[in-house]
Amino acid sequence: MQLLIILSILLSLCDTENLTVLLVGSRYKLTEQRVMERRKQILADCEILKLSCSVFDALNDFSTESYPQGMWTIVPAIMKLPFISDWIIIAEDTSEINISNLPKFFESEPSSDMVFSGFALQDRDPTIIHHFGMNAPENFQYPLFSAGFILSKSVVEIIRKVDINDRWSGFAIDAKYEFAQFLHKWENLRLHHHPDYFCCGDTIDSCIVKCSIPFPKTSNSISDSEVHVMVKTFEGHHVNRLEVLKNTWASDVSRIEYCSDKEDPAIPTINLGVDNTDRGHCAKTWEIFRRFLGSSGNGAKWLVVADDDTLMNFKRLKQMLELYDSGDKIIIGERYGYGFSLNGDSGYDYPTGGSGMIFTRSAVESLLAQCPSCIANTDPDDMTIGICALTAGIPIVHESRLHQARPLDYAPEYIKYPISFHKFTDIDPISVYYEYLVELEEYNHKSEL
Numbered sequence: 279m280q281l282l283i284i285l286s287i288l289l290s291l292c293d294t295e296n297l298t299v300l301l302v303g304s305r306y307k308l309t310e311q312r313v314m315e316r317r318k319q320i321l322a323d324c325e326i327l328k329l330s331c332s333v334f335d336a337l338n339d340f341s342t343e344s345y346p347q348g349m350w351t352i353v354p355a356i357m358k359l360p361f362i363s364d365w366i367i368i369a370e371d372t373s374e375i376n377i378s379n380l381p382k383f384f385e386s387e388p389s390s391d392m393v394f395s396g397f398a399l400q401d402r403d404p405t406i407i408h409h410f411g412m413n414a415p416e417n418f419q420y421p422l423f424s425a426g427f428i429l430s431k432s433v434v435e436i437i438r439k440v441d442i443n444d445r446w447s448g449f450a451i452d453a454k455y456e457f458a459q460f461l462h463k464w465e466n467l468r469l470h471h472h473p474d475y476f477c478c479g480d481t482i483d484s485c486i487v488k489c490s491i492p493f494p495k496t497s498n499s500i501s502d503s504e505v506h507v508m509v510k511t512f513e514g515h516h517v518n519r520l521e522v523l524k525n526t527w528a529s530d531v532s533r534i535e536y537c538s539d540k541e542d543p544a545i546p547t548i549n550l551g552v553d554n555t556d557r558g559h560c561a562k563t564w565e566i567f568r569r570f571l572g573s574s575g576n577g578a579k580w581l582v583v584a585d586d587d588t589l590m591n592f593k594r595l596k597q598m599l600e601l602y603d604s605g606d607k608i609i610i611g612e613r614y615g616y617g618f619s620l621n622g623d624s625g626y627d628y629p630t631g632g633s634g635m636i637f638t639r640s641a642v643e644s645l646l647a648q649c650p651s652c653i654a655n656t657d658p659d660d661m662t663i664g665i666c667a668l669t670a671g672i673p674i675v676h677e678s679r680l681h682q683a684r685p686l687d688y689a690p691e692y693i694k695y696p697i698s699f700h701k702f703t704d705i706d707p708i709s710v711y712y713e714y715l716v717e718l719e720e721y722n723h724k725s726e727l
């Protein structure tokens with residue numbers, strides 16, 4: 279008799295708990311495909327567990343007549359959910375998810391409690407990408423999105439109480455940090471570090487979500503001639519910065535043009551015919567687009583635009599590009615955003631310039647057709663690209679391995695197989711390159727030469 283009562287309580291517990299999984303990627307077919315695969319697997323696992331589950335693709339599922347903006351900053355996507363489940367897991371489209379481990383987690387955390395658990399990151403130093411930690415408490419922690427995090431119903435209900443017509447963000451730079459900051463500000467809620475369930479690093483059996491980096495199935499299928507690199511520079515940086523690039527990643531690139539305001543055959547640099555400006559560089563970047571389509575990009579499928587203080591691992595960049603279809607009209611970058619509202623009606627994505635911006639040929643053509651020139655020469659090039667891409671219908675595809683700042687500006691656990699970093703301020707770029715962007719065997723190979 280007692281056993282029956284316990285059994286029926288257990289069963290009713292299982293019956294009532296339900297789950298939403300919200301996967302965040304890009305507005306692109308690769309994300310759609312990954313979410314479809316994850317959905318199939320998650321729903322099958324949920325059926326075995328007798329859990330009622332739904333899976334949403336934050337970037338591709340909420341479109342009506344047009345795509346809403348800013349869904350990757352999470353709060354606007356939570357506003358779009360058609361219903362509130364007892365639990366919501368938020369992860370990236372590439373994350374590995376194993377729902378079988380969820381019941382164990384439920385045992386410890388009732389959904390009536392305010393639960394915000396994930397894999398916690400913490401800044402080593404005050405960093406520009408987090409406004410130097412102003413407006414955040416000491417030792418502030420935020421979730422590694424690729425390792426997933428979970429919210430209980432009560433937290434989601436609080437988020438949904440915010441006025442949907444409110445402005446949500448000015449600049450959206452690091453969504454995981456800004457989301458945690460929002461919960462802290464609104465409800466004084468702090469992230470609970472739960473690395474046994476939300477995992478990155480050691481392989482643990484209990485993981486519900488595991489961070490994962492997509493690698494191409496075939497490798498070395500992109501030849502050097504398919505990728506054309508154009509570096510924005512000016513005469514004042516010819517000696518110091520270009521010297522660094524030539525001694526590091528640029529030595530691996532067969533097609534590279536140093537686009538300057540002065541020709542110097544010794545480097546060599548080319549004169550784009552655009553005067554240098556202190557900021558923005560819109561005119562320079564637009565001239566790069568014209569030059570690429572004009573003839574310098576002949577035969578190349580991809581255009582990479584980098585700063586003269588961008589460091590890269592070119593081999594990893596090409597490996598990453600193998601995942602994408604060069605025939606698609608896409609821009610790949612580290613995605614930032616501007617001016618999002620909670621209802622998704624305003625704002626735009628842009629590929630932040632310093633980490634490197636990558637375009638397919640058709641994306642460059644479409645950008646120039648939409649925006650033949652910059653409104654002002656000193657407009658920020660990356661944000662102008664974002665505005666023009668939005669009107670031209672070119673998605674900005676997010677690649678988290680590109681970085682707008684220096685390695686020490688990121689939590690160590692976030693840096694996994696990085697492709698790029700940016701800015702030489704207060705660092706030795708050569709040692710940063712060797713420490714973060716060269717793999718050991720590549721390094722040995724180089725020193726043998």
Ligand SMILES: *[C@@H]1O[C@H](CO)[C@@H](O)[C@H](O)[C@H]1NC(C)=O
Nearest residue numbers: 294295296330361362363364
């Ligand atoms: C989830 O379960 C709750 C009860 O805990 C119920 O009120 C709600 O309708 C369920 N939602 C879905 C989407 O099944």
Ligand SMILES: *[C@@H]1O[C@H](CO)[C@@H](O)[C@H](O)[C@H]1NC(C)=O
Nearest residue numbers: 375376377378379483484485
């Ligand atoms: C999911 O986790 C369970 C329990 O730890 C394990 O038995 C199962 O093999 C895992 N499934 C996958 C696909 O890894």
